[in-house]
Amino acid sequence: MRNNYIKLDKELFLPTYNRLPIVVDYAFGTRIFDINGNAYLDFLGGIAVNILGHSHPKILNAIDNQIRKYMHLSNYFYQITQIDLAKKLIDISGYDKVFFSNSGTEAIEGALKLARRWGNLNSKNEIIAFSGGFHGRTYGALSLMDKTKYKDKMGPFLDGIKILEYNNQQELENTINDKTTAVFIEFVQGEGGLKVADKNFIDKLFKLKNKFKFLIIADEIQSGIGRTGKFFAFEHYGVKPDIVTLAKGLGGGLPLGAILTTNELSDVFETGMHGTTFGGNSVACAAGLVVLDELEKGLQNYVVSISKYFDEKLHYLKEKFSIIEEVRGIGLMKGLVFKCNASEIVDKLIKQGIISNATSKNVLRLVPPYIIQQHEIELFIEKLELILADY
Numbered sequence: 001m002r003n004n005y006i007k008l009d010k011e012l013f014l015p016t017y018n019r020l021p022i023v024v025d026y027a028f029g030t031r032i033f034d035i036n037g038n039a040y041l042d043f044l045g046g047i048a049v050n051i052l053g054h055s056h057p058k059i060l061n062a063i064d065n066q067i068r069k070y071m072h073l074s075n076y077f078y079q080i081t082q083i084d085l086a087k088k089l090i091d092i093s094g095y096d097k098v099f100f101s102n103s104g105t106e107a108i109e110g111a112l113k114l115a116r117r118w119g120n121l122n123s124k125n126e127i128i129a130f131s132g133g134f135h136g137r138t139y140g141a142l143s144l145m146d147k148t149k150y151k152d153k154m155g156p157f158l159d160g161i162k163i164l165e166y167n168n169q170q171e172l173e174n175t176i177n178d179k180t181t182a183v184f185i186e187f188v189q190g191e192g193g194l195k196v197a198d199k200n201f202i203d204k205l206f207k208l209k210n211k212f213k214f215l216i217i218a219d220e221i222q223s224g225i226g227r228t229g230k231f232f233a234f235e236h237y238g239v240k241p242d243i244v245t246l247a248k249g250l251g252g253g254l255p256l257g258a259i260l261t262t263n264e265l266s267d268v269f270e271t272g273m274h275g276t277t278f279g280g281n282s283v284a285c286a287a288g289l290v291v292l293d294e295l296e297k298g299l300q301n302y303v304v305s306i307s308k309y310f311d312e313k314l315h316y317l318k319e320k321f322s323i324i325e326e327v328r329g330i331g332l333m334k335g336l337v338f339k340c341n342a343s344e345i346v347d348k349l350i351k352q353g354i355i356s357n358a359t360s361k362n363v364l365r366l367v368p369p370y371i372i373q374q375h376e377i378e379l380f381i382e383k384l385e386l387i388l389a390d391y
């Protein structure tokens with residue numbers, strides 16, 4: 001039966017995805033169960049989405065309550081669940097205004113439009129992003145990225161965007177000027193191999209911002225909502241960007257993204273200049289409220305303590321196995337850099353009942369649900385030790 005589904009999948013879909021060899025029956029907590037009854041421990045968490053694990057009872061309950069009231073109305077209406085989530089996001093983040101989207105790439109598109117319009121109003125026309133960055137698959141987002149893997153023969157892309165080397169202060173200094181409109185940055189690059197921005201690099205960026213008055217846009221789609229131990233990864237640097245994009249974990253497993261910004265930028269868009277049919281769907285917002293609530297009630301503190309333990313264990317592995325070159329990332333957004341192809345390790349981990357994924361060819365990405373337990377981390381380390389003993 002499993003093979004039938006795999007065959008059908010290949011027949012039915014455009015070949016855009018490289019799927020793991022698992023036909024899923026259901027998922028609960030930190031476990032995914034396939035149709036043959038095998039259980040897998042989930043260190044991928046729906047690619048950094050399932051913060052509270054799978055099918056969290058409070059999320060199910062919140063969704064159920066909302067669905068019984070209504071599922072979709074459109075953004076023509078005032079919707080209390082949407083307002084409640086916006087209020088909570090504002091309270092937690094210290095920003096002033098929200099726009100809800102359905103996905104990460106749509107949050108980036110909105111931020112890009114906001115930045116471009118602000119630039120046009122202020123006689124600025126250059127946008128900067130960084131190599132290794134990942135911002136999504138729509139044209140605006142792709143225009144902020146340099147990887148040919150995502151862009152090959154798909155142009156033309158947007159004009160007026162320069163991609164600089166990540167963590168290269170000199171390039172910042174050489175490129176930024178009074179025409180610079182905005183800089184898009186991931187403080188921890190998710191798809192880009194879990195690279196972390198240097199403190200000096202960020203300091204230089206904000207120094208240049210003071211001088212040339214451009215916008216800094218933090219893409220926190222993967223690193224936000226508490227994943228690094230703080231609500232936003234940029235909080236580790238003591239800075240505050242002008243615009244933040246969120247998605248992934250925000251909807252507790254339902255599609256939801258957001259743009260957060262300040263009062264100063266709130267008048268840049270006029271009515272009708274941006275919008276979406278589904279963005280801010282109340283069912284997704286109801287799930288999002290549970291996520292933020294759980295974070296406040298202790299889950300954020302738990303991320304800090306469990307990720308310390310995780311980090312120690314990953315460093316222990318690095319000391320023991322020379323095939324591991326580096327431990328990267330912050331909090332529960334971690335990468336093991338291998339001297340071999342990381343997809344090899346992913347395949348072997350699946351055979352041991354563990355789900356992870358490879359990014360940037362040689363990096364094993366580990367973004368588990370925040371509810372991951374110490375004994376589950378131990379199990380993961382044990383299985384990886386078994387695999388690496390052969391290297």
Ligand code: PLP
Pocket residue numbers: 103104105106108134135136137186190191219220221222223247248
């Ligand atoms: N930005 C970052 C940092 C991401 O990691 C991703 C997705 O992986 C995106 C943007 C795009 O988000 P989505 O896939 O929801 O469009």
